Amino acid sequence: MKWLVEIRNVTRKYGDVTALDDISLEIREGEIFTFIGPNGSGKTTMLRIMAALDKPTKGEMYFEDVRVNDSNRGDIRAKSTMVFQKTALFNTTVYKNVTYGLNLRGYPKKEIDERVRDVLNLVKLEGYEKRLAKKLSGGEQQRVSLARALVLNTELLLLDEPTANLDPKNVSIIEETISWVNRERKTTIVMATHNMFQAENLTDRAALIIGGKIAQIGTPQEIFRVPSSHLASFARLENVFSGTSRLLEEGTSLIELGDGLTVEAAIRREGRVMFFVRPEDIILSKKPIISSARNTFRGRVREISDLGNTVKLKVEAGKEFVAHITKRSFKEMQLSIGSEVFLAFKATSVYVV
Amino acid sequence: MTLEIDPEIIQITLRSLYISGAATLLSVLWSLPLGVIIGLRNFSGKHLVKGFFNALLGIPTVALGLFIYLLISSSGPFGFLNLWLTPLAMIIGQAILITPIMVSFTTSAVESINPEIKDLARTLGASETQVSLAVLKESTSGVFLAVTASFNRAIAELGVVYILGGNIRGWTRVLTTYIALEHTRANWGSVMAAAIILLSIVFAVSLSMNLIQRRRT
Numbered sequence: 001m002k003w004l005v006e007i008r009n010v011t012r013k014y015g016d017v018t019a020l021d022d023i024s025l026e027i028r029e030g031e032i033f034t035f036i037g038p039n040g041s042g043k044t045t046m047l048r049i050m051a052a053l054d055k056p057t058k059g060e061m062y063f064e065d066v067r068v069n070d071s072n073r074g075d076i077r078a079k080s081t082m083v084f085q086k087t088a089l090f091n092t093t094v095y096k097n098v099t100y101g102l103n104l105r106g107y108p109k110k111e112i113d114e115r116v117r118d119v120l121n122l123v124k125l126e127g128y129e130k131r132l133a134k135k136l137s138g139g140e141q142q143r144v145s146l147a148r149a150l151v152l153n154t155e156l157l158l159l160d161e162p163t164a165n166l167d168p169k170n171v172s173i174i175e176e177t178i179s180w181v182n183r184e185r186k187t188t189i190v191m192a193t194h195n196m197f198q199a200e201n202l203t204d205r206a207a208l209i210i211g212g213k214i215a216q217i218g219t220p221q222e223i224f225r226v227p228s229s230h231l232a233s234f235a236r237l238e239n240v241f242s243g244t245s246r247l248l249e250e251g252t253s254l255i256e257l258g259d260g261l262t263v264e265a266a267i268r269r270e271g272r273v274m275f276f277v278r279p280e281d282i283i284l285s286k287k288p289i290i291s292s293a294r295n296t297f298r299g300r301v302r303e304i305s306d307l308g309n310t311v312k313l314k315v316e317a318g319k320e321f322v323a324h325i326t327k328r329s330f331k332e333m334q335l336s337i338g339s340e341v342f343l344a345f346k347a348t349s350v351y352v353v
Numbered sequence: 354m355t356l357e358i359d360p361e362i363i364q365i366t367l368r369s370l371y372i373s374g375a376a377t378l379l380s381v382l383w384s385l386p387l388g389v390i391i392g393l394r395n396f397s398g399k400h401l402v403k404g405f406f407n408a409l410l411g412i413p414t415v416a417l418g419l420f421i422y423l424l425i426s427s428s429g430p431f432g433f434l435n436l437w438l439t440p441l442a443m444i445i446g447q448a449i450l451i452t453p454i455m456v457s458f459t460t461s462a463v464e465s466i467n468p469e470i471k472d473l474a475r476t477l478g479a480s481e482t483q484v485s486l487a488v489l490k491e492s493t494s495g496v497f498l499a500v501t502a503s504f505n506r507a508i509a510e511l512g513v514v515y516i517l518g519g520n521i522r523g524w525t526r527v528l529t530t531y532i533a534l535e536h537t538r539a540n541w542g543s544v545m546a547a548a549i550i551l552l553s554i555v556f557a558v559s560l561s562m563n564l565i566q567r568r569r570t
Contacts, residue, residue: 053472074480082476088469091491100487101477148477 003062004029004156004188005050010059012045012212019045021212022059027156032182032189034199036223037209043192044085046209047158050190051082063156078105080156081149085164085192087141094120094136094144095129101152119151122180124173139170146174150181157181159191163198172308175202197307200224224278238322239277245269252294252347261318264294265350273352279312281349282323285342286333293344297321301339304330315343362531362543366550369527372440373508376447380503384452385496388459389489393471403460409453414512421446422516438519443527446513451503458502462495463488494566501562505555 005027012020020042027033027050035043048054049061052073061068063076081101090097095116102112120126123143128136133144142162149157162178163171179202181187193199199206200220208216208223208231216223216231223231243255243263247270255263255273265275283289289296299317311330315321321343325333335341391402423429425436436442466488474487489496511529518525520534528551535543 048472051476053475074478077475078478080476081478082472084469084473086469088467088473090470090473090487100474104478104483152477 002029003027004064005190006062006065007046007049008060008062010049010056010061012042012049012054013057018212020049020056023209023212023214024059025207025214025217027188027190028205030182030186030188031204032178032191032202034203034206035190035192035209036194036196036199036206037192037215038194041209042212043209044160045212047082047160047190047192050156051080051158052076053082079154080158081152081154082158083142083145083149083160083162085161087138087145089133089141089144091134092132093129094125094131094133097133097144098148098151100148105152115151119147122150123147123177139166139173142166142170143173143177146177150177153185153187155188157187157189159189161193162191163193163195168306168308175308178202196224238279239282240274241276241319242272242274245271245273255350257319259318261297263350264347265352266347267350267352269352275350275352277321277345277349277351279322279324281345282321283344284313284315284323284325284329284333284335285344286335286340287342289342289344291344292346294347295350296342296344298340298342301335301337301341304335304337313341315341317343359543359546362546362550364523365526365528365531365547366554368440368525369508369529369551370554372443372514372527373447373504376444376451376507377500377504379444379448380451380455381500384455384499384503385459388456388496388499389463389485391456392460392463392492393485393488403457406453406456406460410457412450412453414450414510415516416512417450418446418513418516421449421513425517437517438521438525440518440525443514443518443525446517447507447510450510450513451507454506455499455503458499459492459496462492462499465495466491497562497566501559504558508554509551 003026007023007025010020010023011018023046035046037043045054049056052068063079066072068076090100098116098119099112102115107115116129117126120128123146125140125143125147128140128144133141136144146162159178163174166174175198178189178191182189191203203220205218206220206223207214241255241257241263243257245253245255245265247268248254248264251268253265253267253269255265255275257263263275283291283293288298297317299315299321301313302316302320303314305312307324309327310324311327313323313325313335315323323343391399421442422437425431425434425442427437436445470488470491471484474484479487509529511533514525514527515530515533518527518530520526520530528547532544532547532551535547
């Protein structure tokens with residue numbers, strides 16, 4: 001697979017502050033690549049350099065094997081576009097916002113109108129052309145920003161926290177649009193986020209960036225299946241527990257969490273351990289579960305949150321467990337606050353941090 | 354009851370509008386680009402430049418009038434142009450007078466625009482000139498305010514027009530010099546009529562600019 005962007009030993013300093021520290025990585029053509037990391041870790045600076053909006057203090061960037069410099073910065077900007085975390089809109093209609101880049105590129109009016117219609121359909125803002133962009137809701141404004149970038153059909157799309165502070169409906173529309181654009185148009189997408197769920201489910205590869213350095217890079221499976229101490233240092237991992245582990249004859253371990261609660265884990269570890277169970281790995285049922293899962297608990301639903309396509313449930317079962325289930329399952333099970341549920345997860349779903 | 358309007362006051366009003374309107378347009382030619390450049394660019398001494406224009410906001414009109422008079426009077430360096438006591442001298446004088454207002458207000462308007470607008474225009478493919486135009490477009494309401502305030506300052510001032518234009522009947526007499534003259538003659542009816550016209554112009558200009566703004570957004 002060809003590289004679209006190559007970052008070689010890039011350092012970016014603002015005065016005494018080092019935002020990026022000797023970073024080297026490649027973005028493959030057609031992939032969705034995510035930078036995850038805490039606030040101030042350098043994610044936005046990285047995207048701004050890739051968008052040719054900022055220059056590295058040291059190091060180089062290559063776009064389609066061409067080294068980016070002051071003379072070709074404009075050409076690179078024509079091939080890539082960035083959607084900012086803080087929605088920036090021109091003080092005019094949705095139509096004029098979306099057509100800004102197309103007008104700069106000199107497209108004929110007919111093609112502009114067709115493209116605008118298509119892109120507004122894509123972000124589910126059909127018929128919004130004449131509305132004033134700044135009078136729309138936060139989620140709709142972010143969708144206008146996304147549409148304005150997508151309408152240009154650039155080779156590289158850079159998204160800085162595209163769904164931060166948005167409600168589940170808007171998050172879902174934006175995530176679906178991002179997937180569609182990558183799948184159908186083969187657009188290379190680089191995204192910064194601290195939404196673990198998004199980073200894991202939407203992307204081909206991810207880099208964990210902490211303090212301006214790449215702490216880990218790989219597929220989401222590599223990063224999330226075996227969470228490193230780096231990830232645990234900032235990510236709000238759910239279902240994190242600690243307990244005392246002892247070895248069992250079967251080759252697994254039994255971790256005592258206190259209050260008589262035990263969890264069986266497919267690891268061999270003794271002493272104090274911290275572990276976590278991914279919310280998607282927890283199976284919920286209204287009746288006692290008979291399965292191969294080594295860990296089963298009975299509890300009551302304490303909190304229900306709508307996440308768009310999925311529903312997040314907090315279940316009190318001696319300890320508080322968080323489970324993600326599909327909306328369909330949620331409806332079929334007719335769950336509500338206080339419902340009694342049984343939860344189960346395999347010993348292999350227990351990850352030691 | 355019939356309302357009788359003195360034809361002379363109509364002529365004076367039209368002259369006032371012409372001179373101050375022309376002065377505003379003339380000042381726009383240099384003040385607007387200057388304000389945009391100061392607002393957009395970061396350069397050493399920017400604070401000094403902004404401070405200079407801010408300090409000039411309250412310049413006494415008679416002092417400025419006198420200074421320009423020294424330049425254009427028959428013994429001054431531009432005396433050969435025979436500008437003194439002409440409407441053109443008044444236009445130039447007012448244009449210089451309102452320059453600090455227009456520059457300062459435009460600079461503030463441009464600086465108040467979210468800096469992300471610049472990056473937004475750039476990432477959508479704009480050249481640096483197109484970026485400046487985008488920022489200027491975003492700061493239109495501030496620029497409108499700059500132009501309105503400048504015009505109002507011009508039409509309401511007395512010192513510059515009096516020193517540079519004199520108060521020649523049918524030639525350089527404008528509303529403010531007319532009010533001053535009729536006041537010394539104790540012609541209260543004429544003074545009040547001219548003052549009401551002057552105030553009405555200032556309010557009408559501000560109101561129409563406001564309406565234009567509201568239509569745009």
